Amino acid sequence: MTSEPRVLVVEDDPTIGDVLVGALSEQGYDVVSAPDGGTALAAADRQPVDLALLDLGLPDLDGNEVCRRLRDRCPEAIVIILTARAEEMDVVVGLEAGAADYLTKPVRLAELLARVRAHLRRGGIVGVTRRIEIGDLRIDTGSRRVRVAGHEIDLRAREFDLLERLAREPGVAVSRDRLMADVWDEHWFGSTKTLDVHVAAVRRRLAGRPGAQVPTITTLRGHGYRLDPPGPAGDHG
Ligand code: CA
DSSP states (O other): OOOOOEEEEEOSOHHHHHHHHHHHHHTTOEEEEESSHHHHHHHHHHSOOSEEEEESBOSSSBHHHHHHHHHHHOTTOEEEEEESOOOHHHHHHHHHTTOOEEEESSOOHHHHHHHHHHHHHHTTOOOOOOEEEETTEEEETTTTEEEETTEEEOOOHHHHHHHHHHHTSTTOOEEHHHHIIIIIOSSOOSOSHHHHHHHHHHHHHHTTSTTOOOOEEEEETTTEEEEEOOOOTTTTO
16 A cells, blocks of 8 residues: 655644645545644654645744744655745745745645645655546546547646546536635635636537547536536436
8 A cells, every 4th residue: 555645734724724635635645734833743743744834824833933843853844835924034934944835825726736746746755646537538637637538638727727626526516616716716706707718618628539428517507517427418317
């Protein structure tokens, strides 16, 4: 058995923490969460972590201090700082404390997952590669390749993220809010028209191979979208 990379999420804001834990768990990582620095260090003592997402503004300890102590405990751990403060000094101190990277809040989930994957790969930690197969559609989340009936199709980054998000739960209705949060930004207040534009683009690309058995993206009026596996029409009775 191979063990999945262990990711520690240190975040005192439960609304952000829950989103991060949910998204990382869906990717197949072994996720541990801590609402403060003390809990985070105790968790790292119990079992080493491969990567930590670390909020700088914690209720008990300074985030940079947590970074330093985490790296003392697990020298191999990759630390990515999450900062609401745009101040460059915090980032500089964080990087001096051993952080590998930083992201400024509000964090775009797709970007965060991409950075986590990249750092784990760079660190020689085997990432979780998931292959999703639905009919003639193959999605490889590790290499971010999509094939239809063996032919690679070219998707833009957001189109890939959108297709992967829907394909993770075939046949399940996914709300517009959920899609906007997972693919674009967790704090989305703008128009969601961009979602429809991207869905249309993904549909076009999937339809590029006539005769291939590809899933259909079904529009659910007033709710969102659902990816339906291919199959003879009307066989759901
Ligand atoms: Ca905080």
